[in-house]
Amino acid sequence: MLSSPIAPTPEPPYYAVIFTSLRTDVADGYGETAERMLELAAGQPGFLGAESAREKVGITVSYWESPAAIRAWKLHAEHVLAREKGRRDWYRAYKTRVCKVERDYGFEAGDEALNAQPVVKTTPNS
């Protein structure tokens, strides 16, 4: 259900939650919980997709249909518990940013038209 590494989001506007984190050395339970949270998020109403990578810093971006969908996920009991454990054990620091995606552009190699000019999808007022 998270098979595409670049989330196949619809035309803007939609919403993004950027979660940037620095881990502690505590590994216990982290991987399982991170996987479980993505699985749970993907089952929430309004979830559109997610992207994730970690090197020095970890960045997970999840995409949502509406601010209401983000609020509902934030209040999900299992997610609340995981965040508490994250603050206690797994993270040295993190920042969560809630955003409105106003426009986006895509590119895929092999599509000649796209190679010449990336697809630009803008909202009328952008």
Add this chain to the structure above:
Amino acid sequence: MLSSPIAPTPEPPYYAVIFTSLRTDVADGYGETAERMLELAAGQPGFLGAESAREKVGITVSYWESPAAIRAWKLHAEHVLAREKGRRDWYRAYKTRVCKVERDYGFEAGDEALNAQPVVKTTPNS
């Protein structure tokens, strides 16, 4: 100038550009150009910070004071050339999403107040 792995952004609202990409196997010039682009971006008016990680997918988020600052950086001649080379050589696919950050929350371990309750900074209408 990008010393903090979590970008020290000001209170919202501000703007984010989420660049998610899949690389080709072409390495030639990529690292130098990626580094140069971050350096150049950091010198642009309105640049607030950036965060980056790559595993299966690469995610770079840059933060900006205004949509005008993002547009000006998009039109920077060296950046335009780098994007063309990116589409020709370095990327199988990418997506660029331009966002307004409406609220954010931070956490740092060791700060007891923050441990008990993460800092919540919201804009009045969020």
